[in-house]
Amino acid sequence: MPDKKIIVRVKRRQRPDEPVRWEEFELRYRPHMNVITCLRDIAERPITRDGRESSPVSYEANCLEEVCGACAMLINGQPRQACSALVDNLEQPIRLEPLSKFPLVRDLVVDRSKMFEDLKRTHCWIPIDGTYDLGEGPRMSPATQETGYPLARCISCGNCLEICPKVNEHTQFVGAAIVSQVRLFNMHPTGKLHAGERLDALMGPGGIQDCDNSQNCVKVCPKGIPLTESIAAVNGQVIRHALKTWFTGRD
């Protein structure tokens, strides 16, 4: 069998302030390749298709099984994880670009620390008294667990922010992932005791009112999280919370 080839086009910038250059690489096809194997092949022989010596492409990756969230990038224009992007299912040339809604570091690496900062700002945690032994946790119905668990699988990849028209240089919108996390913590028997704090954080600038319901987020979530349901649920909570605060002056 003659060697089958794969063509990969990579959008490159060595530093954020440098001009973009596109480089094209030709790789030897093997069964079960994904975008990560392509990037490793380039690192092993960083020579462009037109024979020019280049350098390995910078990219983020860790678990390689779509559970750590690291390797999100634009693949043929779609935000997705590079590890689960199988070459057999991709149109060629395979076009790789960094996510565009986050500050660029180099090549395919971007800085997504905004997402972790927003998790902090919205108090996405259960405020336990301490790690000493206080006995069992609260009982929970299987139904609550079955609603909560899918939300808890958010890997902070940032794909839902990338695709969202309301995440742009003019807004501070936290994005669907964070809203969905607020829903998760507000449904937990202990987390619920502090729901107001999280809702307050979603009422200011960049909060849930920035969502324009374009519903793109749910289509690109690699974990199939019902993000639009989460937005609707939290929207309801925010409205009730606002009214309650308005009428009683407290929450």
Next chain:
Amino acid sequence: MRQPKIIIVGGGLAGLMATIRVAELGVPVDLFSIVPVKRSHSVCAQGGINAAKNLKGEGDSPWIHFDDTVYGGDFLANQGLVKNMCEAAPAIIDLLDRMGVMFNRTPEGLLDFRRFGGTLHHRTAFAGATTGQQLLYALDEQVRRHESIDRVNKFEGWTFLSAVLDDAGIARGICAMNLRTMDVRTFPADAVIFCTGGIGAIFGRSTNSVVCTGSAQSALFQQGAWYANGEFIQVHPTAIPGEDKCRLMSESARGEGGRVWVPKQPGDTRHAKDIPQNERFYFLEEWYPKYGNLVPRDVATRAIHKVVFELKMGLPGGPAVYLDVSHIPREVLNRKLEGILEIYEKFVGPDPREEPMKVFPAMHYTMGGLWVDNEQQATSIPGVFAAGECEYQYHGANRLGANSLVSCIYGGMIAGPSAVRYARNLEKGCESTSAEVFERERARQQDITDGLLHQQGTENPITIWRELGEVMTENCTVIRYNANIKKTVGKLAELSERYKKINLQDRTQWSNQTLNFTRELGNMLVLAQVIALGALERNETRGAHYKPEFPERDDANWLKTTLARYNLGKICLEYQPVDTSLIPPRERKYTAAS
């Protein structure tokens, strides 16, 4: 009173637990991690976490958990601390539950438990089939809460290069490199806790994440830390072989009733579904009637090797056997195993709810690691502590499934407070160490980096890494022959020579991943030698260490801990007795109940 300074390196389960414990004592923590901590390798743990909560009316107890663990580890673990861990486990589950982990529930609203390998009890709490991810997130959230009140300062995107040791050999901080600016800097601390995880990258394709290189452990080893039981490497029986990594198919698939089989007729090319029950060879169930598909991993892995390579009964088209859950109701599968079935579907294609999965063993875990003392998680370097997979303490010669998460968290719980205690008892804190000590280490590390950047040569780091992984997987995993291990030692020497001729092909000082990887690769080559030499010396079979030439466990000569030490560029092996004071060693056999 002077406030101690604590550094924690690694933000997986062990590191985050240690961080929380230190922060709770009111002591600030500097937490270093290569990746944002939420992306640590602990997310890959799937099946669950063990604790003898005995919620199924089976008469389970921490003692039985302890016995299963020691027996499963073929009596190589020091017993005292294993017992403490098993006793602490039920409260650890309660704590995680209070932190909001979405564990699966029973109709009564209690935690559900499932079976796992090497035990006859339902002892494994689980959150679908992504338990590690759920536990890591719970701890990540608690750490973020401490971060929001300035008790934790994260250094994400920094990699550890070396410890800063003063003239008395006491650790006074660390030297680390920023992966964006490539700056090499030192950070003073009174005590440093290492929670740097596994070493899968040494075997090329493993079930581990990219960051699991063992580089930090190796660097410490080269600075004088002892490394224990390096030769004990766990190969997980059921993974999907891949070009970039081997993806784990959790033991929980079998815990929920999954069955391993091959067609009785070798080379049978019929579709799995068309092969009738009586023409299937359920070899684990036949060979191990008591434990069946839930024998420990070393036993299951060897059985699969025997079926595929000795009996030549593997599936057509590649070394593989079936892992079958297609007889389990879809609803149960979706509620309890969705996370892994989704991985199979995404990376392989067919729906495992409909047809059996094709799996094969893959390197998964290191039982060996940095030597730590029994009570404090303290390494042999004063001021350096370790917890989690990077240390050797809890699993002996073979780890039981779902014991890693509990050992990570338990180790972190101990390491945090013991590092604080050590720091408070120090006569002089790190601020009294002269600036020259720090500068000396920084300059040494900067020189290594500069050397690599300027080195001219023809070798490529990825090529050397591929060859390392191939030779280690071939000769230092499931079946070990002394002649092959000797060849491996020779190959490692050759690779180390070629390493000196690496050409980075990226000489920039900004987000230079090749530079970082090449530094890690240098450390991998050293740790690989520790593994190979330990395996070569140990002429017996124990747990995951199997030598056909020495097929029996040999307690008279080998019931001892391997201790590797690094001296002037040479690796020396010594041995230490094992504490077996609580459970006397007995024959390990899974054909009948223990």
